[in-house]
Amino acid sequence: MTTTTSSADYKKLRRVFVWELPVRVYHWLNALAIVVLCATGYLIGNPPALMSQSEASFRYLFGTIRFLHFAAAYIFFFNFLFRLYWGFVGNKYASWKNFIPTNKEFFQEMWEVLKIDILLKKEREHMSVGHNALAGFIYFLTFIAFLVQCVTGFGLYAAMSTWWFAELFVWVADWVGGDFTLRNIHHVAMWFFIVFAIIHVYLVFYHDYVEGRGEISSMGGGWKFIEEEAFEKQREGVDAYTNTD
Protein backbone atom coordinates (compact mmCIF):
# COMPACT_ATOMS: atom_id res chain seq x y z
CA MET A 1 0.00 0.00 0.00
CA THR A 2 2.80 2.38 0.76
CA THR A 3 4.65 2.00 -2.52
CA THR A 4 5.65 5.32 -3.87
CA THR A 5 3.71 6.30 -6.89
CA SER A 6 4.81 8.91 -9.35
CA SER A 7 2.65 12.00 -9.50
CA ALA A 8 1.64 11.00 -13.04
CA ASP A 9 -0.68 8.35 -11.54
CA TYR A 10 -2.68 10.97 -9.76
CA LYS A 11 -6.02 11.91 -11.15
CA LYS A 12 -6.17 15.35 -12.64
CA LEU A 13 -9.22 17.15 -11.31
CA ARG A 14 -11.08 19.69 -13.33
CA ARG A 15 -13.17 22.45 -11.79
CA VAL A 16 -16.83 22.59 -12.91
CA PHE A 17 -19.26 25.33 -11.92
CA VAL A 18 -22.30 23.36 -10.90
CA TRP A 19 -24.49 25.32 -8.46
CA GLU A 20 -25.24 28.90 -9.42
CA LEU A 21 -25.58 31.53 -6.72
CA PRO A 22 -29.42 31.56 -6.77
CA VAL A 23 -29.43 27.78 -6.32
CA ARG A 24 -27.06 28.05 -3.36
CA VAL A 25 -29.06 30.85 -1.77
CA TYR A 26 -32.22 28.82 -2.32
CA HIS A 27 -30.60 25.77 -0.72
CA TRP A 28 -29.52 27.49 2.46
CA LEU A 29 -32.71 29.53 2.88
CA ASN A 30 -34.62 26.31 2.39
CA ALA A 31 -32.47 24.48 4.95
CA LEU A 32 -32.90 27.27 7.48
CA ALA A 33 -36.66 27.46 6.90
CA ILE A 34 -37.05 23.69 7.27
CA VAL A 35 -35.07 23.62 10.52
CA VAL A 36 -37.17 26.46 11.95
CA LEU A 37 -40.41 24.95 10.66
CA CYS A 38 -39.68 21.48 12.07
CA ALA A 39 -38.53 22.81 15.44
CA THR A 40 -41.41 25.23 15.92
CA GLY A 41 -43.88 22.83 14.31
CA TYR A 42 -42.89 20.10 16.72
CA LEU A 43 -43.29 22.50 19.64
CA ILE A 44 -46.73 23.56 18.41
CA GLY A 45 -47.77 19.89 18.33
CA ASN A 46 -46.11 19.08 21.67
CA PRO A 47 -45.60 22.23 23.72
CA PRO A 48 -43.10 21.99 26.58
CA ALA A 49 -44.38 21.97 30.14
CA LEU A 50 -43.76 25.38 31.67
CA MET A 51 -44.66 26.77 35.04
CA SER A 52 -44.77 30.47 35.58
CA GLN A 53 -45.62 32.79 38.39
CA SER A 54 -46.12 35.74 36.09
CA GLU A 55 -49.40 36.77 34.57
CA ALA A 56 -50.25 35.17 31.25
CA SER A 57 -50.65 38.59 29.69
CA PHE A 58 -46.95 39.34 30.29
CA ARG A 59 -45.85 36.30 28.34
CA TYR A 60 -46.19 35.47 24.67
CA LEU A 61 -43.91 32.46 24.25
CA PHE A 62 -46.27 30.23 22.32
CA GLY A 63 -47.47 33.15 20.25
CA THR A 64 -43.84 33.84 19.32
CA ILE A 65 -43.23 30.20 18.41
CA ARG A 66 -46.26 30.26 16.16
CA PHE A 67 -45.20 33.56 14.64
CA LEU A 68 -41.78 32.09 13.77
CA HIS A 69 -43.51 29.10 12.21
CA PHE A 70 -45.74 31.27 10.04
CA ALA A 71 -42.90 33.64 9.05
CA ALA A 72 -40.65 30.70 8.12
CA ALA A 73 -43.54 29.17 6.19
CA TYR A 74 -43.85 32.24 3.99
CA ILE A 75 -40.10 32.22 3.32
CA PHE A 76 -40.21 28.50 2.59
CA PHE A 77 -43.13 28.85 0.20
CA PHE A 78 -41.83 31.75 -1.88
CA ASN A 79 -38.34 30.28 -1.90
CA PHE A 80 -39.85 27.06 -3.23
CA LEU A 81 -41.73 28.97 -5.95
CA PHE A 82 -38.48 30.68 -6.91
CA ARG A 83 -36.74 27.31 -7.23
CA LEU A 84 -39.47 26.04 -9.52
CA TYR A 85 -38.92 29.12 -11.69
CA TRP A 86 -35.17 28.58 -11.64
CA GLY A 87 -35.73 25.06 -12.90
CA PHE A 88 -36.64 26.63 -16.22
CA VAL A 89 -34.08 29.42 -16.48
CA GLY A 90 -31.07 28.11 -14.55
CA ASN A 91 -28.10 26.13 -15.84
CA LYS A 92 -28.29 22.48 -16.88
CA TYR A 93 -27.71 21.19 -13.36
CA ALA A 94 -30.62 23.26 -12.05
CA SER A 95 -33.01 22.26 -14.83
CA TRP A 96 -36.29 20.51 -14.08
CA LYS A 97 -35.07 17.69 -16.34
CA ASN A 98 -32.81 16.51 -13.51
CA PHE A 99 -35.83 15.73 -11.37
CA ILE A 100 -38.50 14.21 -13.55
CA PRO A 101 -37.73 10.94 -15.35
CA THR A 102 -38.46 11.49 -19.01
CA ASN A 103 -36.45 8.75 -20.69
CA LYS A 104 -35.09 5.25 -20.32
CA GLU A 105 -31.58 6.47 -19.51
CA PHE A 106 -32.92 8.23 -16.42
CA PHE A 107 -34.23 4.95 -15.01
CA GLN A 108 -31.05 3.11 -15.99
CA GLU A 109 -28.96 5.66 -14.15
CA MET A 110 -31.23 5.43 -11.10
CA TRP A 111 -30.68 1.68 -10.99
CA GLU A 112 -26.96 2.15 -11.47
CA VAL A 113 -26.72 4.63 -8.59
CA LEU A 114 -28.78 2.36 -6.39
CA LYS A 115 -26.34 -0.49 -7.02
CA ILE A 116 -23.20 1.58 -6.55
CA ASP A 117 -24.02 3.97 -3.71
CA ILE A 118 -26.81 2.35 -1.76
CA LEU A 119 -26.31 -1.39 -2.16
CA LEU A 120 -22.52 -0.89 -2.48
CA LYS A 121 -22.47 -3.63 -5.09
CA LYS A 122 -19.57 -2.41 -7.18
CA GLU A 123 -16.31 -0.98 -6.09
CA ARG A 124 -16.37 2.09 -8.21
CA GLU A 125 -18.01 5.43 -8.13
CA HIS A 126 -20.72 7.12 -10.05
CA MET A 127 -19.47 9.98 -12.14
CA SER A 128 -22.38 12.35 -12.56
CA VAL A 129 -21.60 16.01 -12.10
CA GLY A 130 -24.81 17.62 -10.83
CA HIS A 131 -27.57 15.56 -9.26
CA ASN A 132 -27.39 11.87 -10.02
CA ALA A 133 -30.64 10.42 -11.33
CA LEU A 134 -31.68 8.79 -8.06
CA ALA A 135 -31.00 11.96 -6.07
CA GLY A 136 -32.84 14.02 -8.66
CA PHE A 137 -35.87 11.78 -8.47
CA ILE A 138 -35.87 11.90 -4.67
CA TYR A 139 -35.73 15.70 -4.85
CA PHE A 140 -38.76 15.49 -7.08
CA LEU A 141 -40.51 13.59 -4.29
CA THR A 142 -39.42 16.24 -1.80
CA PHE A 143 -40.96 18.89 -4.06
CA ILE A 144 -44.22 16.97 -3.81
CA ALA A 145 -43.80 16.89 -0.03
CA PHE A 146 -43.12 20.67 -0.13
CA LEU A 147 -46.36 21.11 -2.01
CA VAL A 148 -48.32 18.95 0.44
CA GLN A 149 -46.85 20.85 3.37
CA CYS A 150 -47.53 24.27 1.84
CA VAL A 151 -51.11 23.43 0.89
CA THR A 152 -51.98 21.83 4.24
CA GLY A 153 -50.11 24.51 6.18
CA PHE A 154 -51.78 27.41 4.45
CA GLY A 155 -55.07 25.50 4.70
CA LEU A 156 -54.69 25.52 8.49
CA TYR A 157 -53.50 29.12 8.47
CA ALA A 158 -56.34 30.39 6.25
CA ALA A 159 -58.80 30.56 9.15
CA MET A 160 -56.48 32.93 11.05
CA SER A 161 -55.49 35.17 8.20
CA THR A 162 -57.15 38.10 6.54
CA TRP A 163 -54.70 38.27 3.65
CA TRP A 164 -56.25 37.17 0.39
CA PHE A 165 -53.27 34.97 -0.39
CA ALA A 166 -53.72 32.75 2.67
CA GLU A 167 -57.46 32.78 2.10
CA LEU A 168 -56.90 31.15 -1.27
CA PHE A 169 -56.43 27.95 0.72
CA VAL A 170 -59.73 27.91 2.65
CA TRP A 171 -61.00 25.02 0.54
CA VAL A 172 -58.30 22.64 1.77
CA ALA A 173 -59.87 21.78 5.13
CA ASP A 174 -63.20 20.86 3.58
CA TRP A 175 -61.49 18.95 0.82
CA VAL A 176 -59.65 16.61 3.21
CA GLY A 177 -62.56 16.41 5.69
CA GLY A 178 -61.94 19.07 8.32
CA ASP A 179 -59.15 20.72 10.28
CA PHE A 180 -58.54 17.54 12.32
CA THR A 181 -57.42 15.54 9.31
CA LEU A 182 -55.59 18.49 7.83
CA ARG A 183 -53.58 18.94 10.99
CA ASN A 184 -52.68 15.25 11.10
CA ILE A 185 -51.49 15.24 7.49
CA HIS A 186 -49.40 18.33 8.18
CA HIS A 187 -47.91 16.73 11.28
CA VAL A 188 -47.10 13.37 9.67
CA ALA A 189 -45.50 15.09 6.67
CA MET A 190 -43.05 16.83 9.01
CA TRP A 191 -41.41 13.47 9.67
CA PHE A 192 -40.70 13.04 5.98
CA PHE A 193 -38.58 16.20 6.16
CA ILE A 194 -36.73 15.01 9.24
CA VAL A 195 -35.93 11.59 7.77
CA PHE A 196 -34.98 13.21 4.46
CA ALA A 197 -32.60 15.63 6.20
CA ILE A 198 -30.84 12.80 8.06
CA ILE A 199 -30.27 10.82 4.86
CA HIS A 200 -29.39 13.90 2.82
CA VAL A 201 -26.66 15.05 5.21
CA TYR A 202 -25.26 11.54 5.49
CA LEU A 203 -25.06 11.05 1.73
CA VAL A 204 -23.30 14.37 1.24
CA PHE A 205 -20.62 13.21 3.67
CA TYR A 206 -20.56 9.79 1.99
CA HIS A 207 -19.90 11.25 -1.46
CA ASP A 208 -17.30 13.65 -0.18
CA TYR A 209 -15.50 10.83 1.66
CA VAL A 210 -15.62 8.18 -1.04
CA GLU A 211 -15.16 10.35 -4.12
CA GLY A 212 -13.14 13.28 -2.81
CA ARG A 213 -14.61 15.74 -5.31
CA GLY A 214 -15.70 18.53 -2.97
CA GLU A 215 -19.32 17.46 -2.57
CA ILE A 216 -19.84 19.30 0.71
CA SER A 217 -18.17 22.56 -0.32
CA SER A 218 -19.99 22.64 -3.65
CA MET A 219 -23.00 24.19 -1.93
CA GLY A 220 -20.68 26.92 -0.69
CA GLY A 221 -18.73 28.04 -3.73
CA GLY A 222 -20.68 26.20 -6.39
CA TRP A 223 -17.65 24.20 -7.64
CA LYS A 224 -17.25 20.50 -8.00
CA PHE A 225 -14.01 18.82 -9.06
CA ILE A 226 -14.22 15.98 -11.52
CA GLU A 227 -11.58 13.72 -12.98
CA GLU A 228 -10.22 14.61 -16.39
CA GLU A 229 -11.27 11.24 -17.83
CA ALA A 230 -14.80 11.63 -16.45
CA PHE A 231 -14.90 15.12 -17.92
CA GLU A 232 -13.95 13.85 -21.37
CA LYS A 233 -16.49 11.07 -21.24
CA GLN A 234 -19.24 13.42 -20.12
CA ARG A 235 -18.38 15.79 -22.94
CA GLU A 236 -18.47 13.01 -25.49
CA GLY A 237 -21.75 11.99 -23.97
CA VAL A 238 -20.59 8.38 -23.88
CA ASP A 239 -21.08 6.65 -20.61
CA ALA A 240 -21.74 8.56 -17.46
CA TYR A 241 -20.23 5.82 -15.36
CA THR A 242 -16.63 4.96 -15.24
CA ASN A 243 -14.54 2.52 -13.39
CA THR A 244 -11.89 4.35 -11.50
CA ASP A 245 -9.83 1.39 -10.45
Next chain:
Amino acid sequence: MAPVSTKRPTYYEELRGKGYTRRDFMKFCTMMAAYLGLEASGTAQIAKMLMKTPRVPVIWLHFQECTCCSESFIRSSHPIVADIILDKLSLDYTETLMAASGHQAEEAMHQTMKDHYGEYILCVEGSVPTAEGGVYCCIGGKTAEQILQETAAGAKAIICWGSCASNGCVQAAKPNPTSATPIHKLVKGKPIIKVPGCPPIGEVMAGVLVHIITFGTLPELDRVGRPKAFYSKRVHDSCYRRPFYDAGLFVESFDDENAKKGYCLYKVGCKGPMTYNACGIMRWNSGVSYPIQSGHGCFGCSEENFWDNGPIYRQQASFPGFGIESSADKIGMAAAGATAAGIIGHAIATNIQKKKLIANVIREGKESEKEL
Protein backbone atom coordinates in the same frame (compact mmCIF):
# COMPACT_ATOMS: atom_id res chain seq x y z
CA MET B 1 -106.77 43.09 23.95
CA ALA B 2 -107.44 39.64 22.78
CA PRO B 3 -105.63 38.41 19.73
CA VAL B 4 -107.68 38.28 16.61
CA SER B 5 -108.46 34.77 15.63
CA THR B 6 -107.80 33.96 12.00
CA LYS B 7 -107.66 30.72 10.12
CA ARG B 8 -103.89 30.48 10.42
CA PRO B 9 -102.87 32.61 13.38
CA THR B 10 -99.59 34.52 13.32
CA TYR B 11 -96.82 33.78 15.75
CA TYR B 12 -97.67 36.87 17.74
CA GLU B 13 -101.30 35.91 18.01
CA GLU B 14 -100.35 32.45 19.13
CA LEU B 15 -98.06 33.83 21.80
CA ARG B 16 -100.62 36.29 23.09
CA GLY B 17 -103.12 33.49 23.27
CA LYS B 18 -100.62 31.54 25.29
CA GLY B 19 -100.43 34.39 27.82
CA TYR B 20 -97.17 36.15 26.88
CA THR B 21 -97.17 39.94 27.13
CA ARG B 22 -95.97 42.20 24.36
CA ARG B 23 -92.98 42.99 26.55
CA ASP B 24 -92.02 39.29 26.65
CA PHE B 25 -92.42 39.16 22.93
CA MET B 26 -90.19 42.18 22.32
CA LYS B 27 -87.55 40.77 24.67
CA PHE B 28 -87.52 37.60 22.64
CA CYS B 29 -87.19 39.52 19.37
CA THR B 30 -84.30 41.56 20.78
CA MET B 31 -82.52 38.45 21.98
CA MET B 32 -82.89 36.75 18.63
CA ALA B 33 -81.65 39.81 16.76
CA ALA B 34 -78.58 39.83 18.97
CA TYR B 35 -77.92 36.12 18.43
CA LEU B 36 -78.28 36.50 14.68
CA GLY B 37 -75.86 39.38 14.75
CA LEU B 38 -78.34 41.82 13.25
CA GLU B 39 -78.17 45.58 13.62
CA ALA B 40 -80.51 47.40 16.01
CA SER B 41 -83.27 47.67 13.44
CA GLY B 42 -83.27 43.87 13.18
CA THR B 43 -85.36 43.65 16.33
CA ALA B 44 -88.19 45.56 14.66
CA GLN B 45 -87.88 43.45 11.53
CA ILE B 46 -88.21 40.25 13.53
CA ALA B 47 -91.14 41.63 15.54
CA LYS B 48 -92.90 42.78 12.39
CA MET B 49 -92.52 39.48 10.63
CA LEU B 50 -93.62 37.43 13.62
CA MET B 51 -96.69 39.64 13.90
CA LYS B 52 -97.82 39.19 10.35
CA THR B 53 -96.48 35.79 9.33
CA PRO B 54 -98.66 32.77 9.80
CA ARG B 55 -97.02 29.73 11.27
CA VAL B 56 -94.58 27.93 9.07
CA PRO B 57 -95.42 24.24 9.01
CA VAL B 58 -92.57 22.05 10.17
CA ILE B 59 -91.99 18.33 9.98
CA TRP B 60 -89.32 17.15 12.36
CA LEU B 61 -88.00 13.65 11.70
CA HIS B 62 -86.00 11.50 14.07
CA PHE B 63 -83.75 8.79 12.67
CA GLN B 64 -80.50 7.40 14.11
CA GLU B 65 -80.00 9.81 16.99
CA CYS B 66 -80.23 10.20 20.76
CA THR B 67 -82.66 13.16 20.82
CA CYS B 68 -80.05 15.38 22.44
CA CYS B 69 -80.77 17.97 19.74
CA SER B 70 -84.42 18.19 20.80
CA GLU B 71 -83.36 18.24 24.44
CA SER B 72 -80.96 21.09 23.78
CA PHE B 73 -83.58 22.93 21.79
CA ILE B 74 -86.28 22.90 24.46
CA ARG B 75 -83.73 24.28 26.91
CA SER B 76 -83.04 27.45 24.96
CA SER B 77 -82.67 30.33 27.34
CA HIS B 78 -85.89 32.13 26.52
CA PRO B 79 -89.13 30.21 27.15
CA ILE B 80 -90.64 31.64 23.99
CA VAL B 81 -88.05 29.72 22.01
CA ALA B 82 -89.51 26.44 23.10
CA ASP B 83 -93.05 27.73 22.91
CA ILE B 84 -92.79 29.42 19.59
CA ILE B 85 -91.05 26.58 17.92
CA LEU B 86 -92.51 23.59 19.63
CA ASP B 87 -96.08 24.64 20.23
CA LYS B 88 -96.47 27.45 17.81
CA LEU B 89 -94.11 26.82 14.96
CA SER B 90 -96.54 24.08 14.20
CA LEU B 91 -94.56 20.98 14.67
CA ASP B 92 -96.97 18.93 12.71
CA TYR B 93 -94.98 15.81 13.21
CA THR B 94 -92.19 14.99 15.63
CA GLU B 95 -91.90 11.62 17.25
CA THR B 96 -90.60 12.94 20.53
CA LEU B 97 -93.02 15.73 21.27
CA MET B 98 -96.26 15.27 19.35
CA ALA B 99 -99.38 14.27 21.21
CA ALA B 100 -100.64 11.95 18.52
CA SER B 101 -99.28 8.50 17.88
CA GLY B 102 -99.63 5.63 15.44
CA HIS B 103 -101.95 6.14 12.47
CA GLN B 104 -103.05 9.51 13.77
CA ALA B 105 -99.52 10.82 13.73
CA GLU B 106 -98.76 9.44 10.28
CA GLU B 107 -102.02 11.03 9.11
CA ALA B 108 -100.96 14.41 10.49
CA MET B 109 -97.67 14.21 8.67
CA HIS B 110 -99.26 13.31 5.37
CA GLN B 111 -101.80 16.08 5.79
CA THR B 112 -99.05 18.64 6.27
CA MET B 113 -97.13 17.28 3.31
CA LYS B 114 -100.22 17.57 1.14
CA ASP B 115 -101.58 20.91 2.38
CA HIS B 116 -98.25 22.71 2.44
CA TYR B 117 -96.43 21.03 -0.42
CA GLY B 118 -93.37 23.11 -1.26
CA GLU B 119 -93.82 25.29 1.84
CA TYR B 120 -92.96 23.26 4.89
CA ILE B 121 -89.57 23.11 6.53
CA LEU B 122 -88.17 19.64 7.01
CA CYS B 123 -86.03 19.27 10.12
CA VAL B 124 -84.04 16.08 10.38
CA GLU B 125 -82.44 14.84 13.54
CA GLY B 126 -80.27 11.76 13.03
CA SER B 127 -78.51 9.99 10.23
CA VAL B 128 -80.01 7.49 7.81
CA PRO B 129 -78.73 3.89 7.77
CA THR B 130 -78.48 2.60 4.22
CA ALA B 131 -76.93 -0.84 4.85
CA GLU B 132 -79.08 -3.98 4.38
CA GLY B 133 -81.80 -2.01 2.62
CA GLY B 134 -82.19 0.34 5.55
CA VAL B 135 -83.50 -2.20 8.09
CA TYR B 136 -81.58 -0.59 10.94
CA CYS B 137 -84.08 2.23 11.28
CA CYS B 138 -87.72 1.70 10.35
CA ILE B 139 -90.69 3.79 11.50
CA GLY B 140 -94.31 2.97 10.71
CA GLY B 141 -93.24 0.18 8.37
CA LYS B 142 -90.97 2.37 6.26
CA THR B 143 -87.23 2.74 6.25
CA ALA B 144 -85.66 6.01 7.28
CA GLU B 145 -84.51 6.61 3.73
CA GLN B 146 -88.02 6.12 2.30
CA ILE B 147 -89.47 8.54 4.84
CA LEU B 148 -86.73 11.05 4.14
CA GLN B 149 -87.19 10.95 0.38
CA GLU B 150 -90.99 11.23 0.67
CA THR B 151 -90.89 14.20 3.01
CA ALA B 152 -87.96 15.90 1.31
CA ALA B 153 -89.81 15.98 -2.01
CA GLY B 154 -92.21 18.73 -0.89
CA ALA B 155 -89.94 20.56 1.54
CA LYS B 156 -89.03 24.21 1.04
CA ALA B 157 -85.74 23.63 2.82
CA ILE B 158 -84.10 20.98 4.98
CA ILE B 159 -82.45 21.69 8.30
CA CYS B 160 -80.02 19.02 9.51
CA TRP B 161 -80.04 19.20 13.29
CA GLY B 162 -76.88 18.05 14.95
CA SER B 163 -73.85 16.12 13.86
CA CYS B 164 -75.82 12.94 13.03
CA ALA B 165 -77.78 14.57 10.23
CA SER B 166 -74.89 16.85 9.23
CA ASN B 167 -72.00 14.41 9.13
CA GLY B 168 -73.03 11.07 10.62
CA CYS B 169 -71.62 11.57 14.13
CA VAL B 170 -70.73 8.55 16.27
CA GLN B 171 -72.75 5.93 14.43
CA ALA B 172 -70.89 6.81 11.23
CA ALA B 173 -67.53 6.26 12.97
CA LYS B 174 -65.43 3.39 11.69
CA PRO B 175 -66.47 0.74 10.86
CA ASN B 176 -69.93 2.31 10.46
CA PRO B 177 -71.81 -1.01 10.56
CA THR B 178 -75.19 0.42 9.54
CA SER B 179 -73.76 2.73 6.83
CA ALA B 180 -75.10 5.72 8.70
CA THR B 181 -75.31 8.49 6.11
CA PRO B 182 -75.73 12.24 6.58
CA ILE B 183 -78.67 13.90 4.86
CA HIS B 184 -76.77 15.93 2.24
CA LYS B 185 -75.51 12.70 0.70
CA LEU B 186 -79.04 11.38 0.19
CA VAL B 187 -81.08 14.41 -0.80
CA LYS B 188 -80.09 16.43 -3.83
CA GLY B 189 -81.57 19.60 -5.25
CA LYS B 190 -82.97 21.03 -1.99
CA PRO B 191 -81.51 23.83 0.12
CA ILE B 192 -79.86 22.14 3.09
CA ILE B 193 -78.70 23.87 6.26
CA LYS B 194 -76.34 21.97 8.51
CA VAL B 195 -76.43 22.79 12.20
CA PRO B 196 -73.76 20.42 13.53
CA GLY B 197 -72.92 19.80 17.17
CA CYS B 198 -73.65 17.03 19.59
CA PRO B 199 -76.02 18.62 20.35
CA PRO B 200 -76.08 22.03 18.69
CA ILE B 201 -76.65 24.99 21.00
CA GLY B 202 -80.38 25.57 21.57
CA GLU B 203 -80.19 29.29 20.80
CA VAL B 204 -78.39 28.50 17.56
CA MET B 205 -81.21 26.18 16.54
CA ALA B 206 -83.81 28.79 17.43
CA GLY B 207 -81.80 31.46 15.62
CA VAL B 208 -81.76 29.46 12.41
CA LEU B 209 -85.54 28.98 12.51
CA VAL B 210 -86.23 32.61 13.42
CA HIS B 211 -84.05 33.73 10.53
CA ILE B 212 -86.03 31.64 8.08
CA ILE B 213 -89.34 32.90 9.44
CA THR B 214 -88.25 36.54 9.56
CA PHE B 215 -86.52 36.91 6.25
CA GLY B 216 -88.14 34.12 4.30
CA THR B 217 -84.69 33.05 3.16
CA LEU B 218 -82.02 30.74 4.46
CA PRO B 219 -79.32 32.30 6.61
CA GLU B 220 -75.98 32.90 4.93
CA LEU B 221 -74.12 29.60 4.82
CA ASP B 222 -70.42 28.80 4.75
CA ARG B 223 -68.64 26.47 2.32
CA VAL B 224 -69.94 23.34 4.01
CA GLY B 225 -73.48 24.59 4.49
CA ARG B 226 -73.39 25.81 8.09
CA PRO B 227 -74.91 29.19 9.07
CA LYS B 228 -72.05 31.69 9.06
CA ALA B 229 -73.48 33.60 11.99
CA PHE B 230 -72.67 30.69 14.31
CA TYR B 231 -69.97 28.59 12.65
CA SER B 232 -67.52 31.07 11.19
CA LYS B 233 -65.14 31.12 14.15
CA ARG B 234 -63.13 28.43 15.84
CA VAL B 235 -63.90 27.69 19.48
CA HIS B 236 -60.21 28.51 20.00
CA ASP B 237 -60.61 32.04 18.68
CA SER B 238 -63.33 32.97 21.16
CA CYS B 239 -61.83 31.04 24.08
CA TYR B 240 -61.39 32.95 27.31
CA ARG B 241 -58.34 30.75 28.06
CA ARG B 242 -56.62 31.85 24.87
CA PRO B 243 -54.10 34.12 26.68
CA PHE B 244 -52.71 31.01 28.41
CA TYR B 245 -52.28 29.34 25.04
CA ASP B 246 -50.38 32.31 23.64
CA ALA B 247 -48.28 32.48 26.79
CA GLY B 248 -47.42 28.78 26.47
CA LEU B 249 -49.06 27.84 29.79
CA PHE B 250 -50.84 24.51 29.61
CA VAL B 251 -52.65 22.05 31.83
CA GLU B 252 -50.48 18.90 31.88
CA SER B 253 -52.99 16.66 33.64
CA PHE B 254 -56.46 17.25 34.98
CA ASP B 255 -55.38 17.17 38.63
CA ASP B 256 -52.39 19.48 38.47
CA GLU B 257 -51.85 23.01 39.71
CA ASN B 258 -52.18 24.37 36.17
CA ALA B 259 -55.69 22.94 35.88
CA LYS B 260 -56.67 24.76 39.07
CA LYS B 261 -55.26 27.96 37.66
CA GLY B 262 -57.41 27.57 34.57
CA TYR B 263 -54.57 27.24 32.06
CA CYS B 264 -55.11 26.23 28.44
CA LEU B 265 -56.36 22.66 27.87
CA TYR B 266 -54.54 22.16 24.56
CA LYS B 267 -52.14 19.52 25.87
CA VAL B 268 -54.91 17.43 27.38
CA GLY B 269 -56.53 17.20 23.99
CA CYS B 270 -58.68 20.31 23.54
CA LYS B 271 -59.83 20.36 19.91
CA GLY B 272 -60.88 24.03 20.04
CA PRO B 273 -58.23 24.98 17.47
CA MET B 274 -59.89 22.74 14.87
CA THR B 275 -63.54 23.22 15.75
CA TYR B 276 -65.94 25.76 14.30
CA ASN B 277 -68.77 26.58 16.70
CA ALA B 278 -70.21 29.34 18.85
CA CYS B 279 -69.74 27.66 22.27
CA GLY B 280 -67.23 30.22 23.49
CA ILE B 281 -69.60 33.10 22.76
CA MET B 282 -73.13 31.77 23.41
CA ARG B 283 -72.23 29.08 25.92
CA TRP B 284 -74.74 26.56 27.16
CA ASN B 285 -77.72 26.35 29.48
CA SER B 286 -78.64 30.02 29.27
CA GLY B 287 -75.02 31.08 29.01
CA VAL B 288 -73.97 29.38 32.25
CA SER B 289 -70.90 27.54 31.00
CA TYR B 290 -69.43 25.39 28.25
CA PRO B 291 -67.00 22.46 28.25
CA ILE B 292 -63.78 24.50 28.40
CA GLN B 293 -65.15 26.71 31.16
CA SER B 294 -65.95 23.54 33.10
CA GLY B 295 -62.33 22.41 32.80
CA HIS B 296 -62.68 19.88 29.99
CA GLY B 297 -61.26 20.42 26.54
CA CYS B 298 -63.49 20.78 23.53
CA PHE B 299 -63.65 17.47 21.71
CA GLY B 300 -64.83 18.91 18.47
CA CYS B 301 -68.37 17.46 18.43
CA SER B 302 -69.45 19.74 15.59
CA GLU B 303 -66.63 18.65 13.28
CA GLU B 304 -66.91 15.91 10.72
CA ASN B 305 -65.43 12.56 11.84
CA PHE B 306 -64.63 13.91 15.29
CA TRP B 307 -65.05 10.44 16.72
CA ASP B 308 -62.44 8.89 14.42
CA ASN B 309 -60.06 11.74 15.04
CA GLY B 310 -59.61 10.89 18.70
CA PRO B 311 -58.29 10.11 21.24
CA ILE B 312 -60.19 12.78 23.14
CA TYR B 313 -57.47 13.48 25.70
CA ARG B 314 -54.56 13.81 23.31
CA GLN B 315 -53.86 16.39 20.67
CA GLN B 316 -52.72 13.98 17.99
CA ALA B 317 -54.78 11.31 16.31
CA SER B 318 -53.69 7.69 16.44
CA PHE B 319 -51.66 6.82 13.42
CA PRO B 320 -53.75 4.50 11.26
CA GLY B 321 -52.62 0.89 11.21
CA PHE B 322 -50.39 1.07 14.28
CA GLY B 323 -52.89 0.64 17.12
CA ILE B 324 -54.70 3.08 19.36
CA GLU B 325 -51.67 4.27 21.34
CA SER B 326 -49.61 5.17 18.28
CA SER B 327 -49.20 8.77 17.24
CA ALA B 328 -47.47 10.33 14.26
CA ASP B 329 -44.60 11.38 16.53
CA LYS B 330 -44.00 7.88 17.87
CA ILE B 331 -43.97 6.43 14.37
CA GLY B 332 -41.84 9.32 13.16
CA MET B 333 -39.27 8.85 15.90
CA ALA B 334 -39.12 5.14 15.14
CA ALA B 335 -38.60 5.92 11.46
CA ALA B 336 -35.86 8.45 12.26
CA GLY B 337 -34.21 5.92 14.59
CA ALA B 338 -34.35 3.20 11.95
CA THR B 339 -32.88 5.62 9.42
CA ALA B 340 -30.01 6.50 11.76
CA ALA B 341 -29.34 2.79 12.35
CA GLY B 342 -29.43 2.17 8.60
CA ILE B 343 -26.94 4.97 8.05
CA ILE B 344 -24.50 3.57 10.59
CA GLY B 345 -24.78 0.18 8.89
CA HIS B 346 -24.26 1.77 5.49
CA ALA B 347 -21.24 3.74 6.68
CA ILE B 348 -19.61 0.56 8.03
CA ALA B 349 -20.46 -1.35 4.85
CA THR B 350 -19.02 1.47 2.74
CA ASN B 351 -15.67 1.22 4.49
CA ILE B 352 -15.58 -2.51 3.86
CA GLN B 353 -16.99 -2.68 0.35
CA LYS B 354 -15.14 0.32 -1.03
CA LYS B 355 -11.93 -0.28 0.91
CA LYS B 356 -9.70 -0.08 -2.14
CA LEU B 357 -11.33 3.05 -3.49
CA ILE B 358 -11.14 4.87 -0.18
CA ALA B 359 -7.58 3.69 0.41
CA ASN B 360 -6.57 5.14 -2.96
CA VAL B 361 -8.03 8.52 -2.16
CA ILE B 362 -6.38 8.55 1.26
CA ARG B 363 -3.04 7.38 -0.12
CA GLU B 364 -3.07 10.01 -2.81
CA GLY B 365 -3.90 12.72 -0.31
CA LYS B 366 -1.27 11.63 2.22
CA GLU B 367 1.50 11.26 -0.33
CA SER B 368 0.81 14.70 -1.69
CA GLU B 369 1.03 16.06 1.83
CA LYS B 370 4.46 14.41 2.34
CA GLU B 371 5.80 15.66 -0.95
CA LEU B 372 5.14 19.25 -0.04
